[in-house]
Amino acid sequence: MRLLLLLCFCSTASLAQQRNLQGIVNSCSTQSLKSNLYYLASAPLQGRLMGSHGDTLASKFVAASFKTNGIAAPYGKGKSYYQPITAVLRTDKATLTINGKPFDYLNGWQLYRAFPVDFKNVPVVLADYNTGAELFQNLPQIEVREKALLVNNLLTRDLVAKGQLDSLQKMMLKRGGLAIIWSGDALAPLLERQKARRFLPQYVQPEGELNDPALMPIVGLTPERLKEMLANDKLATNPNGTLIGAGDKHVYELSATISLTLNRSFKETQAPNVIGIIKGTDTSLACIVISAHHDHDGVNGKDIYYGSVDNASGTVAVMEVAAMMNRAIKKGLRPKRTIVFASFTGEERGLLGSAWYVRHPVYPMAKTYAVLNIDMFGRVDTLHLRNKSADSLNYAYILVKDTLNRGLRQALYAANDSSVKVTLDTHYESPQYMMRRLTGSDQYPFYERGVPFVRIDCGFSADYHKPTDTPDKINYSLLTKQTQLAFMTLWNLANK
Structure with a gap:
């Protein structure tokens, strides 16, 4: 009889908890x-x-929300939510001179694996081969000492596809070469995209190498710049950089010379992560981290890059999940595991905030059970719009990497089944798409440290990283559903 009464009590308590959770x-x-x-x-x-006044205002806003909702501050003896990160701003100034005519960086040329360099009036030798096999067979007979080697786009693609670009650099270095130059018609539109993003500052990790350990400069030229290089020798090329009417001749000692300088400077800057804590009932258990980044791309001239879906949406979702968890605690539903709420800065500049956190965590990575990362909620993506998907207002993309078999996928699916019942779309778990998703947001530094993760998002909208990513384009019903899914997933993870 006592056992029956106990079972009835437990069943009643469980139903009451489920009702309370659904209410939350x-x-x-x-x-x-x-x-x-x-x-x-x-x-x-x-x-x-990152590091701007707007970044500071966003950090203060998140911290104030944490405080209002009873989230504990882990710094400054319990009075501060701010974790200052140190980042190193890198500034490059590069000039390429062809036959005495200087061109600023991205004006018809670019550097691959850029690093500081300075050489002047270097002769150029053209090797007009289309495959790496042909070049490697003939390179020993080509004098490249104190010269730059010019190759066409077909050869460059062949070297990259076969992983032989480093081998060419090593051979050039061994034989005293100074640079590799290539040209192709695909470069011009790439340069236009890079110029459009050049207003964004570049950072490096403060604890990493400050100079890229490249072997030698690799210079890309547009067909226009290549034409100028070949003009004195009266040579003409196809758009892919191969010579027209070359016949059997493949090697040309050009009359052209190039000079290349890249000066690099570094400056330390600081910006705030915002971190809050809810202590679990069993503090011996490893914690759960729920994260989003609050930074975006700032201003370019008169254009503001508002970053509504990327990632103001994820930031407000974490704020709301914290508020919901606080309401759960007030109803006597405290999670077993401690939860770390993280609003990272510097994601757009290279995952700087999350990379800093994993090196300076509130709880060690060995005591971090899993990460739930939110990056872009509430905007119907281009795939759903293009395919006219029936679930376009009721879905979430997911990426799960449960490397330690901790039941993360089961926690996510159970959360969905018990609450919002959206379509969990695994499109970006396909191998051809997965790597960008894996490395492109704040779960990645945790993953590198061996911490399993769940990422939830809405996919890429038509206004991705454009000034037109404005809050009026968010679907707030979809944002609400995806936030509810995040809460229940966090609850399940925190009670495993």
Whole structure:
């Protein structure tokens, strides 16, 4: 009889907890999500570029939300949510001179594996071969000492496809060569995209190498620049850089010379991560981290890159999940595991905030059970729109890497089944798409340290990284559903 009574009590308690949890899920405030997102993606925050005034305002906003919702501050003896990160700003100034005419960087040329270099009036030898096999067979007979080697785009693609570019650099170095030059028609549109993004600062990790350990400069030329290089020798090429009417001759000592300088400087800067804690009932257990990044691309001239979906949406979702977890605690539903709420800066500049955190964590990586990362919520992506998907207002893309078999996928699917029942789309778990998703957001530094993760997102919108990524284009019903999914997934992970 006592056993029966105990079982009845446990069953009743479990049903009561489920009802309370569903009530918490239903309490997810669309209005709060919307008002918070409109603030983070507003003009006064100027696109939240890492280290900017807008980034600071965003950090203060998140910290204030954490404080309001009873999330504990882990720094400054329990008074501060801010974890300052140190990043190293890298500034490059490069000039290529062809036959005495200087060209600034990206003006018809680029450097692959850029690093500081300075050489002047270097002769150029053209090797007009189309495959690496042909070049390697003939290179010993080509004098490249103190010269730059010019190759065509077909050869370059062959070397890259076969992983032989480093081998060519090593052979050139051994024989005293100074640079490799290639040309192709694909470079011009690439340069235009790079110029459009050049307003963005470049950073390196402070604890890493400050100079790229490249073997030698590899210079890419547009067909226009190549034409100028070959003009004195009266040689003409196809758009892919191969000679027209070359016959059996493949090697040309050109009259052209090039000079190349790249000067590099470094400056340390600081910006804030925002970290909050909810202690679990069993502090001996490893913690769960839920994360999003609050930074974006800032301002380019008069254009503000508002970053509504990327990633004001994820930031407000973490804020709302923290509020929901606080409401759960007030109902007596405290999670077993400690939860770390992380709003990272510097994701757009190279995962700087999350990389800093994993080196300076609140709890050691060995005591971090899993990461739930949110990067872009609430905007119907181009794939769903193009395919006119029936679930375009009821889905979430997922990427799960449960390297330690801790039941992360089961926790995610159980969360969905018990709450919002959206379509969990595994499109980006396919091998051809997975790597960009894996390395492109803040779960990756954790993954490198062996921490399993779940990533949830809405995919790429038509306004991805454009000034037109504005808060009026967010679907707030979809944002609410995806936030509810994140809460229940976090709850399941924190109670494993």
